[in-house]
Every structure is written in structure tokens, then in C-alpha cells.
Amino acid sequence: MKIDLFRTGLAALALAALPASAFAHGSMKPQHGGLVQMSGETLIELVTGPKGVDVYLSEEDEPVPAAGYTAKLTQTAGSAKTEAALKPAGGNKLTAAGFKAAKGAKLVVALVDKSGAKIFATFQTK
Numbered sequence: 001m002k003i004d005l006f007r008t009g010l011a012a013l014a015l016a017a018l019p020a021s022a023f024a025h026g027s028m029k030p031q032h033g034g035l036v037q038m039s040g041e042t043l044i045e046l047v048t049g050p051k052g053v054d055v056y057l058s059e060e061d062e063p064v065p066a067a068g069y070t071a072k073l074t075q076t077a078g079s080a081k082t083e084a085a086l087k088p089a090g091g092n093k094l095t096a097a098g099f100k101a102a103k104g105a106k107l108v109v110a111l112v113d114k115s116g117a118k119i120f121a122t123f124q125t126k
Contacts (some may be wrong), residue, residue, distance in 0.1 A: 032056055037121040044109055044121040048101040055086055055094040055109055063092035069111045077105035101125050 030036050032054070034047035042064065045056040053073060057064040071086035073096050086094035086109070101107060103125055111119040 027061055031058075035123045035125075037123060039119045039121045042111075042119055044111075044119070046107060046109060046121070046123045048125060052095055052097040052099045053084075053086075053101055053107070054089070054096075057092045057094070057111075066090075066092050066094045069094065069113055071112070072110045073099065074108045074110065075099075075101065075105050076108075077102035 028036055028038065028043070030045055032045055032047045034045045034054075034056070036043060036045050038044075041059050043058045045058075047054040047056070055066075055071065055073070057066055057069070066088040069088070071094050073084045073086050075082045075084075082099075084096040084099045086096050089095040105125050107123045107125060109121045109123070113119075
């Protein structure tokens with residue numbers, strides 16, 4: 001009986017804490033119509049389009065200046081692997097102009113900040 005009461009209390013405590021933890025890092029909604037991944041504290045949004053690939057960085061819904069990073073985009077489609085540099089394009093945006101994202105490809109964004117810390121995010125295109 002005591003074990004059931006303990007389990008019920010523990011479950012209630014976990015449910016009460018869920019809403020606070022679910023939004024602790026800001027919104028996971030895409031702000032630019034892309035795909036979103038969280039890596040540590042950094043939210044990375046990948047947007048593919050006819051002009052290339054753009055990546056947007058934010059933390060807790062605040063833009064992170066892209067100029068503080070060097071970045072690379074790696075695409076794996078079947079057995080083919082393609083890489084491109086992501087260049088800062090103002091604000092929190094990095095871009096690989098002219099890069100064609102293949103349907104169903106795996107895209108990996110690799111970021112390195114000025115301190116040398118590395119951040120990775122993996123996306124699957126549709």
C-alpha cells in the first residue's frame with residue numbers, strides 16, 4: 001500500500017514538472033518554415049530552397065549571432081557525400097548559397113564557435 005502511494009505521488013510530481021521542462025529552452029516551432037533540431041542549448045533551424053540552404057541559430061527564442069561561428073553542411077544522399085561551407089549572412093543566419101538539398105538526404109550541420117566548442121545537428125529532408 002505504501003509503495004502504491006509513493007508511486008502515485010512520484011507520478012504526480014513528474015506530471016506537474018512536465019510543462020515547465022517542456023518549454024525550458026524556448027519554442028521548438030520553426031520560425032522560417034524549416035526543420036528544427038535542438039543541440040544542447042542551441043536551436044538550429046535548417047531551411048532548404050531553390051537559392052540554397054539557410055541555417056538559423058537561436059537560444060531560448062533569442063537570435064544567436066552567426067558571425068561567431070564557422071560552419072559546414074554535409075549532405076549524404078545514397079552513397080554520394082557533398083559538403084559546403086555555411087557563411088554568416090547577417091543576424092543569426094548562415095547560408096550555403098546554391099547548395100541543392102536532395103530529397104530524402106541526410107544533412108548534418110557542424111558549427112564551431114570562437115572558443116572551439118562544437119555543435120552538431122542532423123536533419124532528414126523530405
